[in-house]
Amino acid sequence: MKRKTAIILRYVILILGAIIMLMPFLWMISTSLKTQPETVKIPPIWIPKHLMFSNYVDALKEAPFFRYFINSVVVTSLTTVGQLFTSILAAFAFSRLNFYGKNILFVIFLGTMMVPGEMLIIPNFVTLSQLHLVNTYGALIIPWLASFFTVFTLRQTFQSVPDQIYYAAKIDGASDWHYLWHVLVPISKSTITAVTVLQVIGSWNAFMWPLIVTNTENLRTLPVGLQAFTSDAGTNYALLMAASTFVIIPMVVLYVFLQKYIIAGISKTGLKG
Amino acid sequence: MEVTFKDVSLSYDGSREILHHLNFTIPEGTLVSILGPSGCGKSTTLMMISGLLAPTSGQIFFGDEDVTKQDALQRKVGMVFQNYALYPHLNVLDNIMFPLKMAKVPKPERKKKAIELAKLVHIEDQLDKKPGSLSGGQQQRVAIARALAKEPSLLLLDEPLSNLDARLRIEMRQEIRRIQQETGVTTIFVTHDQDEALHISDHIMVLNSGQIQQFSSAETLYDNPSNLFVAQFIGEPVINTLDIADFGDELKGQIDTELLKRTQKVGIRPEALQDHDTGAETLATITTKVKTFEKFGREKNALLDFNGKRLLTTEIEAEIAEGQELPLYLQKSGFYLFDQDGTRIFGGDQDA
Numbered sequence: 238m239k240r241k242t243a244i245i246l247r248y249v250i251l252i253l254g255a256i257i258m259l260m261p262f263l264w265m266i267s268t269s270l271k272t273q274p275e276t277v278k279i280p281p282i283w284i285p286k287h288l289m290f291s292n293y294v295d296a297l298k299e300a301p302f303f304r305y306f307i308n309s310v311v312v313t314s315l316t317t318v319g320q321l322f323t324s325i326l327a328a329f330a331f332s333r334l335n336f337y338g339k340n341i342l343f344v345i346f347l348g349t350m351m352v353p354g355e356m357l358i359i360p361n362f363v364t365l366s367q368l369h370l371v372n373t374y375g376a377l378i379i380p381w382l383a384s385f386f387t388v389f390t391l392r393q394t395f396q397s398v399p400d401q402i403y404y405a406a407k408i409d410g411a412s413d414w415h416y417l418w419h420v421l422v423p424i425s426k427s428t429i430t431a432v433t434v435l436q437v438i439g440s441w442n443a444f445m446w447p448l449i450v451t452n453t454e455n456l457r458t459l460p461v462g463l464q465a466f467t468s469d470a471g472t473n474y475a476l477l478m479a480a481s482t483f484v485i486i487p488m489v490v491l492y493v494f495l496q497k498y499i500i501a502g503i504s505k506t507g508l509k510g
Numbered sequence: 511m512e513v514t515f516k517d518v519s520l521s522y523d524g525s526r527e528i529l530h531h532l533n534f535t536i537p538e539g540t541l542v543s544i545l546g547p548s549g550c551g552k553s554t555t556l557m558m559i560s561g562l563l564a565p566t567s568g569q570i571f572f573g574d575e576d577v578t579k580q581d582a583l584q585r586k587v588g589m590v591f592q593n594y595a596l597y598p599h600l601n602v603l604d605n606i607m608f609p610l611k612m613a614k615v616p617k618p619e620r621k622k623k624a625i626e627l628a629k630l631v632h633i634e635d636q637l638d639k640k641p642g643s644l645s646g647g648q649q650q651r652v653a654i655a656r657a658l659a660k661e662p663s664l665l666l667l668d669e670p671l672s673n674l675d676a677r678l679r680i681e682m683r684q685e686i687r688r689i690q691q692e693t694g695v696t697t698i699f700v701t702h703d704q705d706e707a708l709h710i711s712d713h714i715m716v717l718n719s720g721q722i723q724q725f726s727s728a729e730t731l732y733d734n735p736s737n738l739f740v741a742q743f744i745g746e747p748v749i750n751t752l753d754i755a756d757f758g759d760e761l762k763g764q765i766d767t768e769l770l771k772r773t774q775k776v777g778i779r780p781e782a783l784q785d786h787d788t789g790a791e792t793l794a795t796i797t798t799k800v801k802t803f804e805k806f807g808r809e810k811n812a813l814l815d816f817n818g819k820r821l822l823t824t825e826i827e828a829e830i831a832e833g834q835e836l837p838l839y840l841q842k843s844g845f846y847l848f849d850q851d852g853t854r855i856f857g858g859d860q861d862a
Contacts, residue, residue: 401595404562407582408589410612410660419608423599 269293269478276474289475296479300465301454309458312377312447313440319382320436321429327383328391329417333403346385355445362449376450377458381440387432394428395421430498438488459484511572511663511696512538513559518568520554528554529720532568536713541690541697543707546717547743552700555717556666559698561585572663588657588695589666593673594649596641602628602652603637609660627655630689647678654689665690665697671706683710704744716740734858738848741777747811750778750821754847757796758817760840764794765847769856773847777857782844783814783823785836792839800834814838 263283268276269292271285296302330336331343361380362371370376398421406416422429444460451457463484466477492499513536520529529551536542544552557563558570561582570578577585588609596605606624615623628634631651641649650670657665667686671679687710690697701707707714708728716723716731716739723743724736735741741749754773761770784792798814798821814821814836823838830836846857 399593399595401591401593402597404582405589405591405595405597405656406608407562408560408587409609409656410583411608412583415612419611420597420599424597426599 265478265481268474269482271475273473273475292475292479293483296466296476297483299476299480300462302459302462302480302483304455305457305459305462308377308456309441309460311374312458313437315378316381316440317433317436319378320384320387321433323383324387324391324432325417325422325429327388328395329413329421331388331392332395333413347389350385350389358445358449365450370450372451372453372456374456377447377456380446384436387436390428390432391425394425398424427498430495434491434495434499437491441488512536513664513696513698514571516569516571518558518565518570520551520558520563520566524566527566527720529558529565532722534715534722534725536696536698538573538696539694540712541687541699541710543699543701543711543714544717545701545704545707545714545743546723548702550717551720552702552717553668556589556668556698556700559664560587560589560666585664586660586662587664587666588660588662590650590653590657590668590670592669594641594653596649596652596656598641601638601640602633602644605641605652606655606659609656613660623659624655627658630658630692631655631685646674647682650674650682651685654686658689658693658695662695665695667697667699669700669702671701672703679706686710704746708744716743718743733843734854734860735777735846736854738775738777738852738854741846741848741854745779747780747822747824750780750783752776752778752816752819752821756817756819760794760796765856769847772849772855774850775848775852777846777848778821778840779844780811780822780824782841783821784825784839784841785823785827785830787839788841791841791843793842793845794840796838796840798836798838800830800832800836802832803830 267283267285270288270290271282271292272287272289275282275285331339365371365376365380370379402420402424403416406420411419442460443458447456447458447461448464451461463477463480466473466480515532515534518529518532519527521527532555544555546552554563558565561577561580561584565578568578569576572585597608600608603621603624606627607620610620610623625634625637628637631654633648633651633655636644636648636652641652644652653670654665670686671682674682683706686697686699699707699710711728713726714728714731715725718739724731724740726734731740731744735744738751742751752775754770754776757776787795796816798816800812801815801820802813803826804811810824810826812823812826812830814823821838842857842861844857847855849855
């Protein structure tokens, strides 16, 4: 009896948690189907009288969302691939190679993880402007080609691979390069998938940085593009939420398919992205 | 491939030597065991043969070629590790093909060769499985096939049987012997288990504290141990070791007085203590008291008291009672004298 109560209690808590997590999404979808007056009605309504699917069409007409979408895809894929490549090489160096100052360098890099991202915005902006990269794709991509979080996560995984596997690969005629790409990376598949997904989501949702370093419409990414619905005359919430729904769909799909890896990757390192 | 070590030493930190001036030659086509207690440097020696570890000084030759400066890649050796070290993300076939892929052998040839090897080690029905779903013995077979894939000049095995259960260990050591004889590859086998070494090898190198104690056939190790360490390390039950001071006049007149003066320790194999006179084979007689006597299957172990020291014999024929006095006949074979450095100065074939 006591056990049954515990199980019920556990599920009640989980269900409450799930509701709290889902609330913003449900509110977003609900709002996206409302008429303009309904969105500001008090008390708020959850189910609109008429489902305004036309909001979705109107939202896409409001701004060049196709262009934004392409920008987001380009920026996200290039930063993810680039970051993964540099991180895999760095993680290999930190886990397997011996070089002068390795540990000190590692500690310094680790220290950079403690600095809040917001603090880096101004120095990064200054650097980019001196390189004449402000308002280019370079500004959106180059600063994100290295991530110590990814290096650290991969290093932990690489280090858990036994030395004997490395020696066996050496005996089998593999160079360090071959060992890295033919043995170590495939073995670390689940961690690599996890950091990839985290990076894709982070990059896709990035708002502050693209907003600051770009000012032409051609370079806007989706999250920045959502501003189109905010004007001096106020915000058109129904259209904004309709567009937002489009923006997050790819990420939701990605998460649903890869959640196993994401959870495994995060719980292994004890870090969140 | 013949392997020669010329004055090879190794120290990790430059001051403390792990291996001291190793000199040996492993003849081509033989199976040699490196045997010693843990921490004696046997795996380190193997690492140096493989090229994974470079010696601090000295030279290593494969045949006539000096390979001291070559790394593992250039030396073309095959190696089986204690925990097999199979690639967990590849199936059995891909594991065996991996060295061939690294050597850029064309794919159809790779596959043909790998299947051939899988047949040799009797694993051809498991080709699609991942190492994680194989038993220890099967993983072992895959590891051997992988090590043989590039037709290595040498096959190195680092305690390959220590993770297997007792029955499988005996099966696999016979398998290793069979595979070695079928392929004729020079094989070096590291183990801490004398039983394994004695059964599998043509020659055994006994190593202790980074020095070669003796390098000879199993029979020679047992019959003619070059020092006290080898005498005590080889043989089951362990040899009886006494101080020369434990003896009274029993050995006088039987052995040269000068020799007795230099003697520090006396080693007597348990089978060299007979309970009846064997005539010319008998060296001397000692009087002992029976402490315990156990019979179990074919084994008869009697524990005896000799001037306050314990002696073990396996050769009691008559019925004896605990506490009774028992004269024992020391046999010439299996009786050794060692000087203060532990070197054998009496016993073995020279004095038989």
